[in-house]
Amino acid sequence: MVLDVRGLTMDFGGLRAVDHVDLQVNEGEIVALIGPNGAGKTTFFNCVTGMYVPTAGTVTIARPGTDARQITRMRPHLITAQGLARTFQNIRLFSEMTVLENVMIGRDCRLSAGILGAIVRNRKTVAEEKQVVLDSYAMLEMVGIGRWANETAKNLPYGAQRRLEIARALATEPFLLLLDEPAAGMNPQETRDLVALIRRLRTDHHLSIFLIEHDMSLVMTLSERIYVMDYGKLIAVGDPGEVRRDPSVIKAYLGEDVSA
Amino acid sequence: MNYFLGLFVSGLTRGSIYALLALGYTMVYGIIELINFAHGEIYMIGAFTALILASVLSIAGLDAISILVIASLVAMIYSAAYGFTMEKIAYKPVRNSQRLSALISAIGMSLFLQNYVRLAQTSNFLPFPTLIPRFGFLQQLTFQVTSAQFVIFVTTTVVMILLTLLIKFTRIGKSMRAASQDKTMAMLLGVNVNRVIALTFIIGSATAALGGVLISSFTGQINFYIGFMAGIKAFVAAVLGGIGSIPGAVLGSFVLGWTESFGAGYISSDYEDVFAFAILVLILIFKPSGLLGRPENKKV
Numbered sequence: 001m002v003l004d005v006r007g008l009t010m011d012f013g014g015l016r017a018v019d020h021v022d023l024q025v026n027e028g029e030i031v032a033l034i035g036p037n038g039a040g041k042t043t044f045f046n047c048v049t050g051m052y053v054p055t056a057g058t059v060t061i062a063r064p065g066t067d068a069r070q071i072t073r074m075r076p077h078l079i080t081a082q083g084l085a086r087t088f089q090n091i092r093l094f095s096e097m098t099v100l101e102n103v104m105i106g107r108d109c110r111l112s113a114g115i116l117g118a119i120v121r122n123r124k125t126v127a128e129e130k131q132v133v134l135d136s137y138a139m140l141e142m143v144g145i146g147r148w149a150n151e152t153a154k155n156l157p158y159g160a161q162r163r164l165e166i167a168r169a170l171a172t173e174p175f176l177l178l179l180d181e182p183a184a185g186m187n188p189q190e191t192r193d194l195v196a197l198i199r200r201l202r203t204d205h206h207l208s209i210f211l212i213e214h215d216m217s218l219v220m221t222l223s224e225r226i227y228v229m230d231y232g233k234l235i236a237v238g239d240p241g242e243v244r245r246d247p248s249v250i251k252a253y254l255g256e257d258v259s260a
Numbered sequence: 261m262n263y264f265l266g267l268f269v270s271g272l273t274r275g276s277i278y279a280l281l282a283l284g285y286t287m288v289y290g291i292i293e294l295i296n297f298a299h300g301e302i303y304m305i306g307a308f309t310a311l312i313l314a315s316v317l318s319i320a321g322l323d324a325i326s327i328l329v330i331a332s333l334v335a336m337i338y339s340a341a342y343g344f345t346m347e348k349i350a351y352k353p354v355r356n357s358q359r360l361s362a363l364i365s366a367i368g369m370s371l372f373l374q375n376y377v378r379l380a381q382t383s384n385f386l387p388f389p390t391l392i393p394r395f396g397f398l399q400q401l402t403f404q405v406t407s408a409q410f411v412i413f414v415t416t417t418v419v420m421i422l423l424t425l426l427i428k429f430t431r432i433g434k435s436m437r438a439a440s441q442d443k444t445m446a447m448l449l450g451v452n453v454n455r456v457i458a459l460t461f462i463i464g465s466a467t468a469a470l471g472g473v474l475i476s477s478f479t480g481q482i483n484f485y486i487g488f489m490a491g492i493k494a495f496v497a498a499v500l501g502g503i504g505s506i507p508g509a510v511l512g513s514f515v516l517g518w519t520e521s522f523g524a525g526y527i528s529s530d531y532e533d534v535f536a537f538a539i540l541v542l543i544l545i546f547k548p549s550g551l552l553g554r555p556e557n558k559k560v
Contacts, residue, residue, distance in 0.1 A: 049448060080450035092445045094438050105438045108431060109450025129431070172450050 001062065002027050002176050002208045003048070003084075008057035010040075010047050017043040019232040020057070025176065027064050030202060030209045032219045034243075035229035036252055041212045042089065044229070045180055049086050050076040063175045064206070081109045085174035087165045089181035089212070095154035099145065099164055102153050103136040106171030139167045142204075143197060159190040166197070170205070177201070179211040183218050191215060195222050220244070228252065266404055267525040268518070273409040273478070275517025276416035280471030281494030282501070282509040283423060284464025290504040291440045291460050292355065297366040298346060299468060300491020301373035302339050304484060306469025307388070307476040308377060309335040314389050328391040332473045336466040342373075343465025344458055352454070370491075377484040385483045388476040408478040415474060419467055420510055426463075427506065436460060440504070496540045502553020511551055515539070 003025040010018040017040045025031045033041050047054040053073060062068040063083045071079050085106075094102050111128055140146040143163040148156055153164060162182065169177060182198070183191045195218060201207050213219045219226065219240070226243045228236040230252040236243055243249055281303055288296045310331040317327045350369045354361045392408045427433035438446040439456045447453050475490070476482045493516065501512025516536055523535035543550065 051444065051448070076444075076447040077450050077452050080448055086448060088445075092442055094441045094445070096441060097434070097437060101434055101437075104431075105434055105446065105451060106449045108435060111431070168449060 502550025
């Protein structure tokens with residue numbers, strides 16, 4: 001198991017946005033979290049990645065082959081260093097920096113040279129920085145945007161910006177990738193390419209993938225297991241077929257009187 | 261013509277000093293959107309540290325150049341420590357509250373440091389030794405350039421170039437740019453944003469201290485209040501150039517320096533500060549984001 005969330009609860013004042021959620025992601029699995037708008041999916045992501053400190057519950061992660069580690073109250077940059085990366089539903093690139101620089105920022109946490117090394121620039125640091133540039137080019141090639149490496153990020157077409165976000169997340173060397181609505185705003189062709197990319201990342205990089213998505217066709221074709229949330233609570237778990245037939249899911253999405 | 265050149269040089273000197281200070285303002289603003297009102301006080305503390313060191317070292321019998329170098333370096337390190345501490349105790353705890361809280365905290369820090377130096381040192385003006393030696397080659401020019409003016413200009417240029425290189429090409433610089441665009445995202449990509457912010461304060465404070473030492477050696481006297489007016493002027497320069505933009509801060513500083521010196525030279529020196537603030541008002545009316553500032557587009 002690479003991600004194990006137990007009893008996660010998040011209150012905002014009197015509002016319980018996430019209510020005792022238990023959720024697991026196994027090694028190499030593609031898992032989706034779905035639910036109507038305002039169900040608490042993004043809040044759940046934010047708790048897992050350390051952006052919010054949850055009111056209650058624990059989050060444990062384990063890089064395959066290593067011991068499990070609790071990350072519940074860790075600061076976000078340290079969680080990233082543990083091997084968990086995420087993207088956002090709206091594009092959050094460093095839009096004034098080049099495509100390559102965006103990816104290089106992600107490599108930063110994997111470097112051993114400290115500030116002192118960066119100032120005195122000994123041989124080891126220089127070699128390391130060269131390696132970062134090479135690695136970053138490789139990441140860009142992998143997601144298919146290598147030819148834009150020296151472009152300013154904001155000038156990229158939409159689909160390429162989305163891919164850059166994924167490349168940047170991969171640069172942090174995660175074993176678990178959290179994608180918040182990766183297909184938002186994409187056309188059907190871009191969505192199909194994205195599905196292929198996500199599958200390829202899983203096999204080539206031994207990644208486990210956990211995503212939030214509204215595009216049902218993407219969720220149903222891509223995920224192996226689906227969790228459904230509504231009003232902060234989990235209402236169903238299962239493979240795509242089971243979830244599609246689950247009456248509580250249909251009720252949550254379509255309202256009460258669907259059979260009538 | 262010589263009169264004009266003299267004013268030009270004096271504007272350049274003022275501009276250089278404003279630039280050393282304005283860089284700190286603009287870097288801090290760029291990264292945490294805080295106007296650090298205590299920045300001028302860091303400059304003043306730099307000057308005082310250098311004065312104390314210069315007195316001790318001249319008793320020890322060192323020559324002026326080594327005193328200048330040692331005093332500047334120690335003043336920079338000491339002020340950087342002040343800047344670092346200031347961020348930790350006065351700004352970090354209020355970083356996620358409203359902007360106004362941080363601003364008030366900055367004003368409080370400024371008053372605290374002024375009064376602390378007044379009590380710990382003195383409220384009188386203290387003479388500051390002339391640490392910058394005379395250069396022979398400057399005497400041959402037809403218009404007057406003092407050695408201090410020359411050193412100030414050269415130092416500022418070097419510092420500006422180094423900072424630009426640092427921000428454009430190093431890892432630290434990349435992290436700074438990333439954090440200034442989106443702190444949360446930078447954090448989620450593994451950048452230690454707290455460290456980046458601390459480093460920004462350290463660099464800004466060290467350059468301010470350098471400015472403090474150089475200008476004091478030029479004017480020849482200091483007191484606890486010198487940081488206030490210098491801070492306000494540098495702030496004006498940073499806003500003039502577009503706060504958050506480093507080339508903007510430099511450009512704004514020179515525009516301000518020349519406005520003051522030409523205004524004082526051709527119209528009246530009594531109105532020097534009036535010119536400084538009048539140009540600020542004019543720029544803000546016609547280009548609210550400053551000369552090189554990007555127009556602010558708020559996320560919806």
